[in-house]
Amino acid sequence: MLSKNQLKYIQSLHHKKYRQQHGAFLVEGAKSVQEVLQSDFQTELLVATEEFYKENARLTDHQRTPVEIASVADLQRAGTLESNNAALAVVKTKENRPLLAEPGEIVLILDDIRDPGNLGTILRIADWYGVRKVLCSETTADVYNPKVISASKGSFTRVSWWYGAIEGVLQQSENAVYGAFLDGEDVHTLDFGSSGYLVMGNESNGIRPETERYVTKRVTIPRYGDAESLNVGIATAVLLDNWQRTVTAK
Amino acid sequence: MLSKNQLKYIQSLHHKKYRQQHGAFLVEGAKSVQEVLQSDFQTELLVATEEFYKENARLTDHQRTPVEIASVADLQRAGTLESNNAALAVVKTKENRPLLAEPGEIVLILDDIRDPGNLGTILRIADWYGVRKVLCSETTADVYNPKVISASKGSFTRVSWWYGAIEGVLQQSENAVYGAFLDGEDVHTLDFGSSGYLVMGNESNGIRPETERYVTKRVTIPRYGDAESLNVGIATAVLLDNWQRTVTAK
Structure with a gap:
């Protein structure tokens, strides 16, 4: 279950100021969360319904991602989506590194x-x-x-x-x-x-x-x-x- | 100024059921309203700020469009846009006529x-x-x-x-x-x-x-x-x- 402090922290990430301060951002909904769990982004917290967690345990376990089980109501309270019956991930932002164009790119x-x-x-x-x-x-x-x-x-x-x-x-x-x-x-x-x-x-x-x-x-x-x-x-x-x-x- | 009944009528047009019942729909914002006033659509009511009305009198006068002057707050209360500081038009829907593809089309x-x-x-x-x-x-x-x-x-x-x-x-x-x-x-x-x-x-x-x-x-x-x-x-x-x-x- 989400604690009051966790809820407050997640909600703060709706705003750029706090995303920058905490170096973290939100990924919401089944598809996007599945993708981020399989990417090179580092997830610091996964908030998921029991159903989503069970179906995707393979993705979270091998990364040892901290998980909180939550109700759909709590997911929607914490996040920004009008409807989210699956999951929300708190993910670390990446360093702002210069990108150079390679030949043929x-x-x-x-x-x-x-x-x-x-x-x-x-x-x-x-x-x-x-x-x-x-x-x-x-x-x-x-x-x-x-x-x-x-x-x-x-x-x-x-x-x-x-x-x-x-x-x-x-x-x-x-x-x-x-x-x-x-x-x-x-x-x-x-x-x-x-x-x-x-x-x-x-x-x-x-x-x-x-x-x-x-x-x-x-x-x-x-x-x-x-x-x-x-x-x-x-x-x-x-x-x-x-x-x-x-x-x-x- | 918008009467209570006008406000209620305009708000009903947010919903498909009432658009069909009344054969009318809403056009909102300066640019879209200017375009509809110059089109072959028939505007049954223009709700506009004094400023918009003065600047666009040419478009409304020659069509003899009924006009109500309204505040920005009233425009936003009547319409669906979060911000609208110009105008809203109540426009008659068109008949649902079959369209045939012409050669070269x-x-x-x-x-x-x-x-x-x-x-x-x-x-x-x-x-x-x-x-x-x-x-x-x-x-x-x-x-x-x-x-x-x-x-x-x-x-x-x-x-x-x-x-x-x-x-x-x-x-x-x-x-x-x-x-x-x-x-x-x-x-x-x-x-x-x-x-x-x-x-x-x-x-x-x-x-x-x-x-x-x-x-x-x-x-x-x-x-x-x-x-x-x-x-x-x-x-x-x-x-x-x-x-x-x-x-x-x-």
């Missing part, structure tokens, strides 16, 4: 993506398209926000990220830097290189001028109808799809 | 898309890719749900829809029917025809067997990483992007 750069749902969706898309590294401006949503973790559908365990001054990274790079704009080259006919950066900008304002100066190729998804724009998650998927298509065709 | 079929956010996003994507008609199974989310309208970012004014037995439509059609599956032909190399249907299935279960039998070409988005799946909105965008790319290249 596509690296995603998020320049001020503010919406946690968008960030989570983008991690899932990166994971689908084989992108393993995501560099985020300091102003991008916190990847450890429970909404991001939840929207990523487990992909947060397979994609690495770094937060910092992305201008500095771009300045030192000799790689191609593709940036999504409304007036760039048509991605249906563009021949993407086999590696480089793809920069996606803020939901309302796009890529910031201080980042834009390092973009070596402006790219655009052609429009056939009348919508003003595409959501940034959708645009990321379409761009990576076109990039991987041209690389594969070589 | 791509028509989207939604087979049991349950999430209103996904449906709204799909309308926006359809609008971007020039798809003007969307056929929905009866089990697909209600397009007049405020979350759908809001997520469509105004695209609901430019895309037409029909709800009904999609099997019947497909049965009578001689058009190509493309369906999204995990084991279909790679859309990066597939040569799409210039017209036809694209069927997207349920978020968890995909296309239903009774619809699947009419699919003439199974298509798949190639995966380069490890995510199990893509969100249905993302998949719709990537498929339409590939379809329009091959049609344009001809």
Whole structure:
């Protein structure tokens, strides 16, 4: 059973300030918890219904994860999900280590993506398209926000990220830097290189001028109808799809 | 100012039952309300802050739309948005008329898309890719749900829809029917025809067997990483992007 102190601690992790202070974040729901237990993340506490615990004992026992059995009501009180009848894990955050682009690699750069749902969706898309590294401006949503973790559908365990001054990274790079704009080259006919950066900008304002100066190729998804724009998650998927298509065709 | 009865009426439209009973739905927020006032939808009541009304008088006056001036607090009490400092429109629903695919047209079929956010996003994507008609199974989310309208970012004014037995439509059609599956032909190399249907299935279960039998070409988005799946909105965008790319290249 969850103690009052445990409940209070878990609830504090809904907030970025306490996640940073404690170096821990929440993973919620059966699927995401199963994925995190099988990943290289370190789980400091698993809160689970008896049923989930029994079915997944194999995953917890070999890691010697501390476990508390809880009711569905307690799980929902502790966590952020409206409905969670399975489990919640308190997981240690990782060190913020710089990530370098290797040859032949596509690296995603998020320049001020503010919406946690968008960030989570983008991690899932990166994971689908084989992108393993995501560099985020300091102003991008916190990847450890429970909404991001939840929207990523487990992909947060397979994609690495770094937060910092992305201008500095771009300045030192000799790689191609593709940036999504409304007036760039048509991605249906563009021949993407086999590696480089793809920069996606803020939901309302796009890529910031201080980042834009390092973009070596402006790219655009052609429009056939009348919508003003595409959501940034959708645009990321379409761009990576076109990039991987041209690389594969070589 | 909003009367108690007006408030009650508007709040009832949060629910499908009352939207159907009254033949009306809600459009909320500055951008969406501006779009609906310029569309062929009929607005029966505009509730607006004084500021929004003054700035948009041109849009309401020529349609002789009844207007109530309201505070931000009242707007938020009446509507579904957490924050709305502009306006809300009560709009008449349209008749559910059958839509036929014209030659050279791509028509989207939604087979049991349950999430209103996904449906709204799909309308926006359809609008971007020039798809003007969307056929929905009866089990697909209600397009007049405020979350759908809001997520469509105004695209609901430019895309037409029909709800009904999609099997019947497909049965009578001689058009190509493309369906999204995990084991279909790679859309990066597939040569799409210039017209036809694209069927997207349920978020968890995909296309239903009774619809699947009419699919003439199974298509798949190639995966380069490890995510199990893509969100249905993302998949719709990537498929339409590939379809329009091959049609344009001809």
